[in-house]
Amino acid sequence: MNYYRHITVMKFAIAIIFTFALMPLHAQPTADQILERVDRNLSSDNRVFESTMIIHGARGSRTLTSRTYAVGEKRSFTEYLSPPREEGTKMLKLEEQLWIYSPSTDRTIQISGHMLRQSVMGSDLSYEDMMDDRKLTETYDATVIGSEVLDERNTWVLELTAKVDDLAYESLKIWVDTERYIPLKEEFYAKSGKLLKRAVLSDVVQIDGRWFPKTILYKDMLKQGGDGTEFKITDIRFNENIPDYIFSKAALKQ
Amino acid sequence: MKTALKLAYRNLVGAGLRTWLNVIVLSFSFVVIIWLKGIMMGWDYQAKSDMTDWQIGGGQYWHEQYDSFDPFTLSESHAVIPEQFNKEIALGDMVPMLMVQGTLYPQGRMQSVTIKGIDPHQNLFLLPTHRLDTVVDGIPAIIGLATAQDMQLEKGDLVTLRWRDANGTFDATDIVVVDIFSSNVPAAEASQVYIPLQTLWEMSDMEGEATLLTFRDEDEERAEVQGWVLKPKEVLTASVDKILKTKTAGQSVFYIILLLLAMLAIFDTQVLSIFRRQKEIGTYIALGYTRREVVGLFTVECAMHSILAVLVGALYGIPFLAWQAKAGWTIPMDAGDFGIAMAQTIYPVFSIGLIISTVLIVVVVTTVVSYWPSRKIAKMNPTEALRGRIQ
Amino acid sequence: MIRFLIKGLYYDKSRSRLPIIVVAIGVMLAVFLNAYITGFMGETVELNARFANGHVKVMTKAYAENESQLPNDLALTEVTALKKELSERFPELDWAARIQFGGLVDVPDENGETLSQGPTTGMGIDLLSSESMEIERLNIRESIVRGRMVQQPGEALLAEEFSRKLGVNPGDEFTLISTTMHGSMSLYNFKLAGTLSFGNEAMDRGSIIVDIEDARTALDMDDAAGILLGIFDTGFYDDERALEIAYTFNAGMDDEDEYAPVMKSLTQQSGMGQLVEVTEKWSVYIIAIFIVAMALVLWNAGLLGGLRRYGEFGVRLAMGEEKDHLYRTLIYESVFIGLTGSIIGTALGLFAASLLQGDGIDITGMMEGSAMLYPSAIRTRITPTDYYIGFIPGLLSTIVGTMLAGLGIYKRKTSQLFKELEA
Structure with a gap:
């Protein structure tokens, strides 16, 4: 991708964003519209990002860094960069399948069944959480139940109830920034209405014409001790040219 | 002479x-x-x-997917109770039990448990299940002494239980420990929570289903049932017999x-x-x-x-x-x-x-x-x- | 007078030798049985101690609270220093660090793809250092079915049944998938050295045993351990002492720190207090019944011994001996017999019991297919009770028996007693 084209794309994107950003001033969008806009912000056809995961355990914090290549929602490839013990560990997600490669054993293992329910690297996220890549609009019915000011940002509060029956969470409550269409807070509820998990999204920046929260703090609300898991994107690029072979099991061993 | x-x-x-x-x-x-x-x-x-007295009765039928040593099989191992057993169950000579994986949060600590749904009126096991037939501020549950000690729970304690229903959707609610029993059978106690079967059916969306069927009479000749594996008493006690x-x-x-x-x-x-x-x-x-x-x-x-x-x-x-x-x-x-x-x-x-x-x-x-x-x-x-x- | 009586006993063998032999045998049986029952009934407790609970067990406070979940994230750290401190402060115990973990064993095919997989529960124990007593403690060597003992790092033992199910044979490599102390997924390759029979279905279905250093590497637990077991050098649980040690150790610890080590005696661990109590109570009851039976036998012996001497009493009374005096001398004699018999019997009983203490008689060879969790020896356990328990039937019943028999002296006329000489 040459520099000039990149700029053009940027300009175009910015123009679009402005249009959207101005919209709320004119009319209150429906809940579905809001969700659609959120989905558009958060999902992309193609992205490469480096991230840091800080796991605040009861016994101190750990930081892991990784680089991820993703195309669409179905294919992603993550390589851990640090700490030394995890360096070179790679994860490949293809459709519904997940493989992990460890350089010390030179083995590629498929993670399936109950293993998917285990935590990723000791975080408050499970592999399953990572795997569910369906868009919110596909899986939840939304209603706007109010508006709130959150960290000096105006938000709509949306209540999402499952419309398919194989979801981990029956209902969600999300606080969506009225200007940038980014959820600033998400709460995950059990069928009984008990709060299970909370995610706080922050450091919202604009990249390639889309708003993106660079930091997400996850916390299991039933568990005590530890301050959750912080997920920080240190670098993200959209529309990169990602070669196809990266999404193959052979690439894990390289 | x-x-x-x-x-x-x-x-x-x-x-x-x-x-x-x-x-x-x-x-x-x-x-x-x-x-x-x-x-x-x-x-x-x-x-x-x-x-x-506490675990196997006179023998059991296991759901074909059930593996007592692999709790991860639980999500697959449940089915509607075969009709032919209805009479025996009604007589109290067979006790169906549904098992669901769950997580208990005593004092906010995560503890994996097996939730066992059992008829409060059963008398096949010595489990004090009649205690489950009560109205409390949550789901009434009984637990074994080993679990009580491990999780530092006492009678009357309220504790959060999380589980997934048949579709994998999370649910959570509070249970109330209405009784603690001591059985000497680790398999009947360790990391287990007993609640009324009807309640677990509703909780898990598995109305009428069971994982295990325990019968009283060990001598009766029993037929194989499609989808279930017959485990006669001598099979279940084989390892004890060896010792x-x-x-x-x-x-x-x-x-x-x-x-x-x-x-x-x-x-x-x-x-x-x-x-x-x-x-x-x-x-x-x-x-x-x-x-x-x-x-x-x-x-x-x-x-x-x-x-x-x-x-x-x-x-x-x-x-x-x-x-x-x-x-x-x-x-x-x-x-x-x-x-x-x-x-x-x-x-x-x-x-x-x-x-x-x-x-x-x-x-x-x-x-x-x-x-x-x-x-x-x-x-x-x-x-x-x-x-x-x-x- | 006592001297005279002893002389009499010495010369009249029928009055002394036989009763003493009988009392001694009875006492010996009682003492030996007491030691034996204590050992036999305590076997389950000791098995638990060796496998999981130790006589005392050190964990972090947080680990102790979550023990059933094998929470290695809450493990003890700086274990070398802790172990050294414990050995210095409590030298009567042998200290062994262990790591328990859960995970999956994954066996590759020739292309490194998963061929078979199964859930496992594992134990990292000290298999390789020379001073370790763990191999003997867990009876590992005798329980090997195929292959051999772990001899170098990177080797593992699997339950025989588990290895068959997975299709892995000694010499093959497999991968352990588990979780590090920090919660990351961990993969670690092991070479199967041998397979084990545990004798417990749950363990036979999915157990792995590896050297603790390998477990540390695999689970990122440098100088850490889930549990630190203390086992008395005597090989037997002593509740009083264990509680005292635990109390002393815990007194110096920070109550607030969740990761400070805490020590628990066997009886303070879940379910174990109950087991120990049940075992002790039943042992006491069973021994009590035996002692009562033995007391009855010896009482009967004393009684018969007295009855048979009615003739002699008649003669003695005829010679003008006072009834009271006669009765008294009779009792003195029985005290002497009971005491001598009890001392000899106790000594013999203790000797016999001591032969079977410690290692005991190895019975692994007597059973087909020994397994780790099977009792491998018949062992006695000598407790302080053994030093006095024999005197109950030995001394008491002999005296009581004689006293009862001697009552005849008062009840019957001299002539009658004299006549019984003829009988």
């Missing part, structure tokens, strides 16, 4: 008090040997009877010591009587008895003690042992930290084989033991003996 028997009998009866003392003591050792051996066997078999087998070596040492007790009882009598009855021996020999006959007479006389002892022992021993086997022997235990009285009952295990072999062994052993000092008679000088001179 007939005269010897007759004579031996007369001598015994003639000795009066002494004979009866010996017979009573010997009969007592008979009963004690059999009883203690039964108790020891009962102690070893305790694991098995506890399993029956029991290895304990026989230890048991036999105990048995030998008990037999020595009986031996000692008779040995003393015999040595004393031969020592003190030399004059009599001399008389027998003077009357023309051969020494062998005299030895025979004394041996028979002494062995007769054991026969009499068997009869006397049977008189009170049989009803006593029968009552013991049925009622068991309970010793009181201190109430533990959780205020649970842990009365311990051992049901002695008596087999006909044990009783017959004990009787035979004791009779043979006493005969041998009586013969042994009697040999001395053969060496006696009859004239000296006749004079009652101690040799």
